[in-house]
């Protein structure tokens with residue numbers, strides 16, 4: 330089979346990204362223009378601002394991706410783009426741009442689910458990775474345990490019932506005065522803290538579910554901070570961060586290991602922004618190795634929102650003949666596995 334060269338575009342949240350990917354695994358370029366500095370002053374992503382910033386950046390980012398890959402538009406086999414889930418205005422910028430380009434070039438268009446993209450980041454960094462495996466998707470907007478049965482064939486085993494893991498990190502970091510985005514800040518400061526200093530509740534449901542809940546532990550941290558302030562006692566930020574992180578990491582690890590046992594799978598791949606978390610990586614490797622389970626992570630640049638992962642997911646759809654029509658619309662609440 331000839332090589333398939335895909336230009337991928339991602340604009341679902343606060344990163345405008347474009348990449349050129351060959352056969353779903355080889356990245357020729359991966360350009361990311363982050364809006365973090367713009368949103369920092371608001372303490373989170375402002376949707377309207379995000380849309381405007383995407384409009385400003387998209388053409389530059391796409392041209393740079395093609396130039397860096399040394400690929401002309403005519404060499405492309407398809408244009409891939411994230412069409413959900415995400416912020417509707419942000420998604421529309423990438424989608425309209427991709428539609429215009431695909432139409433002008435007469436190339437196929439492939440709409441990609443952002444979460445499938447995160448999962449596919451693992452195919453880029455682990456060339457021999459093949460389904461089936463269990464994927465833990467942990468980002469600012471999503472927390473899922475997914476059984477990846479085959480390429481493009483997913484079953485959701487567990488998910489959050491309230492806040493996403495990254496969202497809980499961001500909210501706790503904000504309460505601790507650590508700034509946005511909070512995940513990396515908590516990760517860093519936790520290294521100087523005692524994770525056993527404060528006992529925050531682990532999100533365990535009483536039924537047999539493998540679902541998560543992070544709002545309980547987040548509220549417990551906020552209550553603890555309020556109580557300490559009222560008593561005028563000094564708050565040890567590193568201890569609070571480390572203790573919060575322990576509660577989150579333990580429940581993520583427990584549930585994903587349980588899933589491997591139930592599904593008799595010995596491979597775990599992690600995906601999404603929180604997959605960069607050092608405590609989560611260490612704990613999963615430790616618990617996995619005790620049980621003969623291999624744990625894989627993408628490199629940090631592929632954990633965060635990027636377009637290379639979209640190009641990878643698109644390839645596996647493309648070779649199955651799954652392309653989109655020009656009336657494809659943005660789907661802010663697109664579920665995994667839904668078309």
Ligand code: KG4
Pocket residue numbers: 342467468469470471494495496498499510511512513516601602603604605606607632633634
């Ligand atoms: O996947 P991503 O870049 O964007 C979404 O699709 O949401 O994930 C961003 C999230 C943010 O909540 C950020 O705080 C979190 O990932 N994050 C981390 C770390 N790096 C990023 N959380 C914990 N530890 C980290 N090292």
Ligand code: ZN
Pocket residue numbers: 443447468469601602633634
């Ligand atoms: Zn994401």
